[in-house]
Amino acid sequence: MLLTSLFLALTTLPGGAQAGDSFERGVEAYRHGDYAEAVALWRTCLTAELSGKERARVTYNLGNAAWRKRDSLEAVGWYTIALQGDPRNADVWHNLELVRAEAELEPADRGDLRSTWNRLVTSLTPAESRDLVLLALLPLALVLLGEALYGGKLWRTLALGCLALAILLAVPWMGHMLTDDADTVLVVRTSPVGLRSEPRRDLEPVGQLDPGTAVERIDALPGWVRIETSTGLRGWLQEGAIFSLTP
Amino acid sequence: MSETMRGTMNLVCVWLACALLAPGVAAQQEPKVSAQLSTGVVRLGEEVGITIVLENSRNASIVEVPQVTGLEIGKPSGPGVHEFRQYSRGRLQRSVQLTWHVGLRAADVGEYVIPAFVLEVEGRKLSTQPLTLKVVRDIRGEDLGYLEIRTSNTRVIEGQPFTLEIRFGWDSTNRYNYGNLSLPWWDAMPGAIDIESPEATLNPQPFTINDSVEIQAQELEATAARRNFLIKKTILPVRSGELEFPTSFLEFGRYERNRRSVLFNRTEKTESHFVRAEPFTLEVVQLPTEGQPFDFSGAVGRLSVLAVADTRDLVVGDSIKLTVDWMGAGNLEFFEVPDLGLVDDFAGFRVYGSTEEKSFDRRRVTYDLAPLSEEVVAIPPVPLSVFDPEREAYETIASAAIPIRVRPLAQPISLGDEDGERFDRDILDIHTAPLGAETTAGIVPGDRWVLAALLGLPVLWLGLRTGIRRRRGDPGAPLERRRRRARKTLARAIQRDASPSALLAAFDVFLAARTKDPDEAWMGRGLAARVAGASAADLAAADALRERLDRAVYGAGEPVPPAEVRSMAEQLMQGGV
Secondary structure, three states: OHHHHHHHHHHHHHHHHHHHHHHHHHHHHHHOOOHHHHHHHHHHHOOOOOOHHHHHHHHHHHHHHHHHOOOHHHHHHHHHHHHHHOOOOHHHHHHHHHHHHHOOOOOOOOOOHHHHHHHHHOOOOHHHHHHHHHHHHHHHHHHHHHHHHHOOHHHHHHHHHHHHHHHHHOHHHHHHHHHOOOOEEEEOOOOOEEEEOOOOOOOOOOEEEOOOOEEEEEEEEOOEEEEEOOOOOEEEEEHHHEEEOOO | OOHHHHHHHHHHHHHHHHHHHHHHHHHOOOOEEEEEEOEOEEEOOOEEEEEEEEEOOOOEEEEEOOOOOOEEEOOOEEEEEEEEEEEEOOEEEEEEEEEEEEEEEEOOOEEEEEOOOEEEEOOEEEEOOOEEEEEEOOOOOOOOEEEEEEEOOOEEEOOOOEEEEEEEEEEHHHOOOEEEEEOOOOOOOOOEEEEOOOOOOOOEEEEEEOOOEEEEEEEEEEEOOEEEEEEEEEEEEOOOEEEEEOEEEEEEEEEEEOOOOOOOOOEEEEEEEEEEEOOEEEEEEOOOOOOOOOOOOOEEEEEEEEEEEOOOEEEOOOOEEEEEEEEEEEOOOOOOOOOHHHOHHHOOEEEEEEEEEEEOOEEEEEEEEEEOOOOOOEEOOOEEEEEEOOOOEEEEEEOOOEEOEEEOOOOOOOOOOOOOOOOOOOOOOOOOOOOOOOOOOOOOOOHHHHHHHHHHHHHHHHHHHHHHHHHHOOOOOHHHHHHHOHHHHHHHHHHHOOOHHHHHHHHHHHHHHHOOOOOOOOOOOOOOOOOOOOOHHHHHHHHHHHHHHHHHHHOOOOOOOHHHHHHHHHHHHHOOO
16 A cells, blocks of 8 residues: 555656646746747646546646637636636636637626526536435435335335435436536637538638637547537538637 | 526526516506496386486406395396597597496385495406495485586586585475485496595585495585585596586485384484485586697696796706696696606707606606707796587696806716716737636546436336335335334334333334234244244243243233333344344
């Protein structure tokens, strides 16, 4: 056990320390107004093993740097990634809504029923939602054991109650299961982007995507990305027009 | 408050607002039903008519005609459909009215209460108000009393209030001491609204109208040996057409103490007379659309206006309370007051709002204003477009301008710009806490763990459940539950009664529960040959104990201590029984 711990410490420490160092130097560069340098340093942090919240902190800072570089759509992308790691962080929400407003996009939380539901379901990180499910399964397991041993109406009612509770508490986890695998990208070009049926520039566009539209990436070729919109429209976009929201 | 909670609160607020506003919106076009008798008092043998009126609906039918013993009520005829149109603030408003007529005849004299007629209106059931009909053998009273109903106008404009004077009286030499009025149109006149007017305070005398409403009438000066009374009522017609006033009656006479009633001080009518006022109609003329201003307020009548400001020397931005009173003979409670925020002359003011007071003789509105600059020198006149029924023309009445002095601010700011100082919105600062401060857990359960737990749990439960039931049967079955409770049942029985016979019975019940036999199965039987799975020594010891219990109950044996019975039960359970 001791040897294993020592081995883990020796193998993980240099990477973590290096990321920490890059992060600090990125902060220093940002303070001096060198946003390109800060972005480069913080991007290297993302290659290291970080916890979800630490990764959210780095991407939040990258969003700030993108905003300072007057690239509001890229800032929207970074803040959106930051929310995946730390969905209840008020700073991230504040900056995201402000940047979306400046980019003339509709708010991330429109305040309507659908937005409120989405925000409620995604207010937990994937790890938190998994913990919640396991926590809900514990009383269910105990009650099922009691039902198997003693039978009777009381145990069956308790089992049904615990099952309903477990299903309710599993909703955030199921939400993550359904959406996290999607390879979402964000259109970050400030003017409308033409969608082509094949990855060729000489073809006439078959559709158009507005800046800030989130679409799903389904294929890629060098310099081109094939996407599918929420309405089911498929086509190819130039790679430089999009920003990947997959952490 | 988090964003999530704010979103949810917004949603709840919208739902609540919808729920609160919906009834108010619906109430504007709510169907309304009423019924009116052609006369409240009738001579025996004469026919009476009931008119049922439904407003604001086209789709209705009478589903229930009331039955009253002694009254022969005919079938309703109709409905007749009447449509009305009126312009209000430049908009044409339409309304519809359905009318049914029902004839009835009384078989005998008396007072009859006619219950409600039930109508089905657009799937809902609505009821009329109950009516009271008095049937008398003869109506004679013209020589002794009188009833006159006079109107202030013979022809009125819709929206123009008019006053009815109900004058009545009787011979003062006969010492009549009661009077009741039967006015079928009272509070039940379609197309008109009763305006609340003050009751008489000078020589007031109480009277009952339609056996339901108590009202104070003014007693006038007696003339020619008659007592005279006066009631005034103001009515506002809300649409054009004819207002019908059916036959009205005054019943007067004498109430006297019943001398046969010794115990109770009862009074009864000893003399009654009736006198009638003939039915009449009043023509209500539509407001002319020609010459109607676009901002017509709906005011009709001869009105005057007076405006007063609470201060006339102030600084830019200070509040002025401008109180405007409209008075006179008109529909003071029913017109729309001017919105000064929309009046061009008030461009130099900011209008913060207004409060209103309504009464039958005055409409008072207090506006909260603030001058925007020191160049304002007067509060402009407050205009109101009114229809004058005497001149039969629209006119605008306006208050007098009120001169004011507005001083400049020491440090001028413009009220036109809400924010004196503007700040840019900006993003929040970066996060600078060093990385690596957060420790990650050694084992983080992944989605596969959760899936495995979700799938494995039911499988494990099913396996365990099936295994247990195959081995021991259903644990929830009554016999199995009795077997599990056997020890507790024995302990309770011993605690309840420790006599030798009770101990023996409790021990037998314990054995029956543990072996899933009926309670009487072990009475007088040996254990050793019949219980499987237990050691022979235990069974022999149990048999010995039961013999001792038998002797204690039926012979002269020593009593067995309860603790010994309990310990034997424990021993048998541990031994496999």
